[in-house]
Amino acid sequence: MITNESAMDRISVVSRMLAYQQDQGESMVSALAKTKSSLPAHYDDSIEAIKNIITGDEDVVFTGYGAGPFRIFAVLAGLIRKEDGDVSQLFIGAKEYIQEAVIQAREYWSGFNSLIAYLVVVFILAITVIAIFTKKVMPGFEEVFSNFGAELPTLTKFILVNESMFMLVTGILTLCVLICVASSYHVRKQVAQLRPLSSICRWIPGVRSLDDIYSYFLFVHFANVLTNARVEGVASFNHAKDLSMLTDKKTSKFSVWWDAVKAAQEVGVLDQEIEYQVSHINTLFSRQMILLRESVTLITQISLGLLIGLFVIAMYLPIFMLGSAI
Numbered sequence: 001m002i003t004n005e006s007a008m009d010r011i012s013v014v015s016r017m018l019a020y021q022q023d024q025g026e027s028m029v030s031a032l033a034k035t036k037s038s039l040p041a042h043y044d045d046s047i048e049a050i051k052n053i054i055t056g057d058e059d060v061v062f063t064g065y066g067a068g069p070f071r072i073f074a075v076l077a078g079l080i081r082k083e084d085g086d087v088s089q090l091f092i093g094a095k096e097y098i099q100e101a102v103i104q105a106r107e108y109w110s111g112f113n114s115l116i117a118y119l120v121v122v123f124i125l126a127i128t129v130i131a132i133f134t135k136k137v138m139p140g141f142e143e144v145f146s147n148f149g150a151e152l153p154t155l156t157k158f159i160l161v162n163e164s165m166f167m168l169v170t171g172i173l174t175l176c177v178l179i180c181v182a183s184s185y186h187v188r189k190q191v192a193q194l195r196p197l198s199s200i201c202r203w204i205p206g207v208r209s210l211d212d213i214y215s216y217f218l219f220v221h222f223a224n225v226l227t228n229a230r231v232e233g234v235a236s237f238n239h240a241k242d243l244s245m246l247t248d249k250k251t252s253k254f255s256v257w258w259d260a261v262k263a264a265q266e267v268g269v270l271d272q273e274i275e276y277q278v279s280h281i282n283t284l285f286s287r288q289m290i291l292l293r294e295s296v297t298l299i300t301q302i303s304l305g306l307l308i309g310l311f312v313i314a315m316y317l318p319i320f321m322l323g324s325a326i
Contacts, residue, residue: 010046053077072194079239085231101221105191111289116184123173126304130170133311134163141318153317196245206292212253213285218244220277227271237265
């Protein structure tokens with residue numbers, strides 16, 4: 001059972017050793033034997049886990065956050081066996097593409113997580129300001145003006161009378177914080193496992209476009225591994241599409257790329273087109289992330305700026321009128 005980061009590190013070492021030996025023409029059986037004899041005894045469980053993946057033994061179980069990337073090994077190995085591909089090529093492909101795909105995916109989504117962190121901080125500050133103004137500052141002005149028999153400014157009075165409305169705003173902002181934290185955790189977990197996002201994420205503003213591109217990103221990398229494992233083009237295409245949960249609707253925003261893949265699959269050069277797209281897919285995600293960051297930041301700054309500005313004005317109006325009230 002692979003359960004923690006140290007186990008993940010060990011299985012990564014084993015897979016690299018196997019890949020290096022296969023590059024030199026060693027068979028998988030021979031490579032496994034040599035790797036087992038050359039590594040310390042505490043690597044035996046990892047070697048056995050990889051052997052189980054290759055042979056289709058379901059005894060290997062991956063649990064825990066850290067072992068996520070290696071879950072896909074078992075899935076891909078099963079598909080390669082099903083299509084009579086070369087399972088021994090899986091670890092060469094995994095070393096060069098799967099691990100690199102995880103790194104790239106984390107880099108892509110790091111911008112999203114940074115944006116989420118920014119939103120959480122801003123929302124918490126807004127909640128704090130609203131709470132202080134409605135519970136501490138405004139009631140104090142009301143008491144002072146009441147003692148002098150004077151009327152509060154209209155805006156200040158409006159906020160005091162409609163305190164429940166602003167508490168509702170606070171509740172909405174709190175909900176936004178919870179959604180941000182949950183979505184960030186979900187993204188980190190799914191990306192670590194190289195799995196598509198939940199369909200629920202598509203309801204979060206701005207995430208739909210990122211999810212579309214991420215699904216296509218997964219499709220390209222899965223297809224790359226499968227074609228390198230000598231799985232026939234149509235089968236690679238279909239399995240990669242299923243694994244990435246890629247739909248025709250998701251591909252509508254980058255139809256040129258999708259058209260190229262479909263054309264390459266039909267004319268029998270899918271492996272070459274996939275290899276090209278693997279090296280260029282990052283431009284799609286980076287461009288969309290920049291657009292999302294700019295739009296979300298602008299909308300957040302304007303909306304919360306107006307809200308906080310409203311409270312600041314409502315606070316200063318009584319101060320300016322305090323002299324006449326006295």
